[in-house]
Structure formats: structure tokens, C-alpha cells
Amino acid sequence: MAGPELTGAPLPESRLTRWRSIVSDWAADQRTFKHVSWGKSMMWIFLLSDTFIFSCFLLSYMTVRMSTTVPWPNPSEVFALHLFGQNIPLILIAIMTFVLITSSGTMAMAVNFAYRRNRRKTAILMLVTALLGAAFVGMQAYEWTKLIEEGVRPWKNPWGAPQFGSTFFMVTGFHGTHVTFGVIFLLIVARKVWRGDFDTGRRGFFTSRSGNYEIVEITGLYWHFVDLVWVLIFAFFYLW
DSSP: OOOHHHHOOOOOHHHHHHHHHHHHHHHOHHHHTTTSOHHHHHHHHHHHHHHHHHHHHHHHHHHHHHHOSSOOOOHHHHTEEEETTEEEETHHHHHHHHHHHHHHHHHHHHHHHHHTTOHHHHHHHHHHHHHHHHHHHHHHHHHHHHHHHTTOBTTBOTTSOTHHHHHHHHHHHHHHHHHHHHHHHHHHHHHHHHHTHHHHTOSSTTOSSTTOOHHHHHHHHHHHHHHHHHHHHIIIIIIO
16 A cells, blocks of 8 residues: 555654654754764765775776686785795785784874873874884885886786786785875874874864864874775785
């Protein structure tokens, strides 16, 4: 039997009030996002858009790898380091992953101390996070240099399918760029925390309101996203 919405009959007063409340809430973002700041909302929207981009990259990688008729390079051979007289597979990648995951932990602690208004510990932990991120970028640069010296190019590689180089440099390069910008952002915010800009409300980028350390949490959202994406890249490129 059709309900009042389909038959044209008037809605009961309680249901009409409920629908009016829903429309009213979603008609103004100040009600919908009443307890979410503008900065945090924009960061979530940015991360959502970035998720779509990385998803397209990883889907493209899977499509290329499964459709090529040329054997795909063995990650254990391509990403091995010659140490102590023997080739150790994926040792550099394991260290890079450990460093980035550790940085996620230091970033989480920095956010915790930020909301406790502990300036010194927040700034130090953010600097440690930036240092770990810079170490990751440095190791990735070494990895790129090693592969280029061994003959890997976006259009060819000596171990098999030529698409390997293009997909590898595109995805890891895009992620490395994110980490680099994250390190710069961490250093800027850590400096402001150390100077006490968030306590005094000193005018400038991200510090228009005194006593507001939310930008540290927003930085943490970005950094955790970068770490999560690396876990997916690690699984797709180095373990598959």
C-alpha cells in the first residue's frame, strides 16, 4: 500500500517536523558542521580528493601489471641491497616503512601534548616527526638513484616489463612529494609552537586565535594519511 509520500496525502505533523529539521540542518553548513572547524573540514575534503587520486594510480598499476604479457620484475631482486657480501631483499624498504610508521606515532604524541598546552614537548615531537620524514625522503632518493643507475627508466627496465619504471616513479614520486610538503609544514608549525604563537595569538598563518592548537591536529591528519598511503604502496609494489 502506497504511503502518504506517494499518494499526495499530507504527512503527519511529527514526520513533517522531522523532515523540516533535516532540511534546515543541511541548508546551512554552520549547523551541519557546528562542532567541526573550517580548517579541519577542508583538510578532510582535501584528503578525500587525494584518496581518489592515489586510488586511480594504484588501480592503474594493477591494470598494467595484470595485462602485460612481459614478466613483471621480482621485487625481492629489484629492491635488494648488497650488504655483508650478500643481497638482502627489501631491507631498505623495510627500514623506510619502519621510519614512516614511527613518525606517525611521534605525530600522535605531538597532538596529544598540543591539547595539553605543552609547548616544548609538542615542538620537539613535531621536529622528530619532520626528521623521520626527511630521513624517509632521503632513503627514497637513494632508492631512485640506485634504480636509475641500474638502467630503470619510465619507458624501460632491465628486468622485464617496461611499464614497471613508469608506474613506480609516478606513484612513489607522487607520494614522496606529499612527504616532502608534510616535512615543510611540520617545520613551520613546530616553529610557531616553539615561539608560543598559539598561546599569544600572534598574527600570521594558522595563528589567528590565541590558545588554539588545532593546526597541530590538522597537520597530524595529513601526516597519518601519508603514512597510510605508504602502507598500501608497500603492499602493492614491494610485496605483490
